[in-house]
Amino acid sequence: MHFxxxxxxxxxxxxxxxxxxxxxxxxxxxQFETDWAGDExxxxxxxxxxxxxxxxxxxxxxxxxxxxxxxxxRGNLVIFGHGIGGQDEHLTHAVNQxxxxxxxxxxxxxxxxxxxxxEEIRREKARYARLLPRADLWFYDADSHPLGAPNVRP
Numbered sequence: 335m336h337f338x339x340x341x342x343x344x345x346x347x348x349x350x351x352x353x354x355x356x357x358x359x360x361x362x363x364x365q366f367e368t369d370w371a372g373d374e375x376x377x378x379x380x381x382x383x384x385x386x387x388x389x390x391x392x393x394x395x396x397x398x399x400x401x402x403x404x405x406x407x408r409g410n411l412v413i414f415g416h417g418i419g420g421q422d423e424h425l426t427h428a429v430n431q432x433x434x435x436x437x438x439x440x441x442x443x444x445x446x447x448x449x450x451x452x453e454e455i456r457r458e459k460a461r462y463a464r465l466l467p468r469a470d471l472w473f474y475d476a477d478s479h480p481l482g483a484p485n486v487r488p
Contacts, residue, residue, distance in 0.1 A: 338400050338425070339387070340377035348373045352396035384423035391424075404428055410441040411469075414476065418465060426465045442469045445476035 340346075345353050353374070379390045379397065391397040405428040418426060432440055444462055446455050455473075462471055 338391075338397070338404060339379040340394070340397060342376055342378060344377035344396065345374040346377040346394050346396075350393055350395050352377055352394055382421065384421050387421065388424045401428070405431065407432065410443070412443045414445045418462070429466055430468055432468070440469045441472060442466060443472045443474055446473050447476050 343355050345355055347353070377394060377396065379387050382390075388401075391401050401424075404425070411429070416422075429440075429442075446458055448455065450458070459471070459473055462473075
């Protein structure tokens with residue numbers, strides 16, 4: 335599993351090198367609250383435009399590696415808990431560059447929350463079809479996946 339936009343458990347040094355933090359006596363979230371006075375900062379790309387995110391990705395050895403692997407992905411894909419908005423155009427661009435001519439079209443399964451209502455689900459399906467026109471899309475109820483279970487949600 336690659337973390338395409340980093341995570342609070344990953345740190346980037348000034349050199350661009352990445353290291354992974356593990357929780358010891360404190361939680362990872364508590365480690366995130368450090369003052370960052372040293373040469374390590376949390377490696378988390380969550381704000382900005384798609385271009386901003388892509389620039390941040392290319393400044394990190396780890397994220398550049400992850401994005402490169404994602405751009406060359408040759409299998410099917412499952413998207414869970416990700417809305418893929420305009421700020422994620424770099425991801426949809428990479429997916430749309432995959433060799434997806436029949437019979438090699440990629441199968442992409444995308445989670446949807448049925449709580450949003452039928453009309454909103456139809457709009458989301460149409461939006462994904464516009465974003466990913468070169469893939470065969472399958473939609474599934476997010477609650478059917480263990481990560482979507484009510485006791486896991488905040």
